[in-house]
Amino acid sequence: MTQLSDFLEHDDARRVGPDDLVSWKADLLAKGLKAKTIRDCKLAPVRAIFQWAVDNRKLDANPAARINIDLKARSSEKRRGYTDDEAKIILRAARTETEAHKRWVPWVCSYTGARISEICQLRSEDIKQIDGIWCIAFAGEAGSLKNVNAERVVPVRSALQNEGFLKFAASVRKGPLFADLAPDRFGSRGRTGTKILSRWIRSLGVTDKRISPNHSWRHRLKTPVVVMG
Structure with missing residues (x-):
């Protein structure tokens, strides 16, 4: 409701x-x-x-x-995942962005398969080392998740580390990683980010109606993931 x-x-x-x-x-x-x-x-x-x-x-x-x-x-x-070319368009465009959510959320989506809304509500304390491995913890304390099974811990892929995501996360000492996203009237940064990033991805020319700007990263994980150079 x-x-x-x-x-x-x-x-x-x-x-x-x-x-x-x-x-x-x-x-x-x-x-x-x-x-x-x-x-x-x-x-x-x-x-x-x-x-x-x-x-x-x-x-x-x-x-x-x-x-x-x-x-x-x-x-x-039927909905489909991003092709290699579409993924490269989005990830390369993200590299040029100065707004934190546009710079990092697409990259985290690409290498985790997490939902955009889940990533937008991450906190600095959700990026942590577990047994010596850098991980992203998706926790209910950060914001609304789809269901109880959505609480999980995902390793930070080496490509994401090489891109500089951990340095960015370390620069946020406490609180929301993407404080530049204003919470909506229900207090959710996730829903705000979903709307903004959907419009931004469409503006890059990724306009196929079978593409869902949010979920096509998740569909894409059914196929090999492109490694950006």
């Missing part, structure tokens, strides 16, 4: 209509979420909550009652 509210930019259930749910569904698809995830983890719980409101005379109708999604996707519409 918080995600829906954030998308609609209001939290008044009485103002929500079927068209709003259809638009939200389309936005989730554009962000690379699987149809089954949208059906079972987004639309279904929202529908149930609205139905509770109807049953308890809080609302006159359930705006999500007949909103569903076809689980069959045509191959031409």
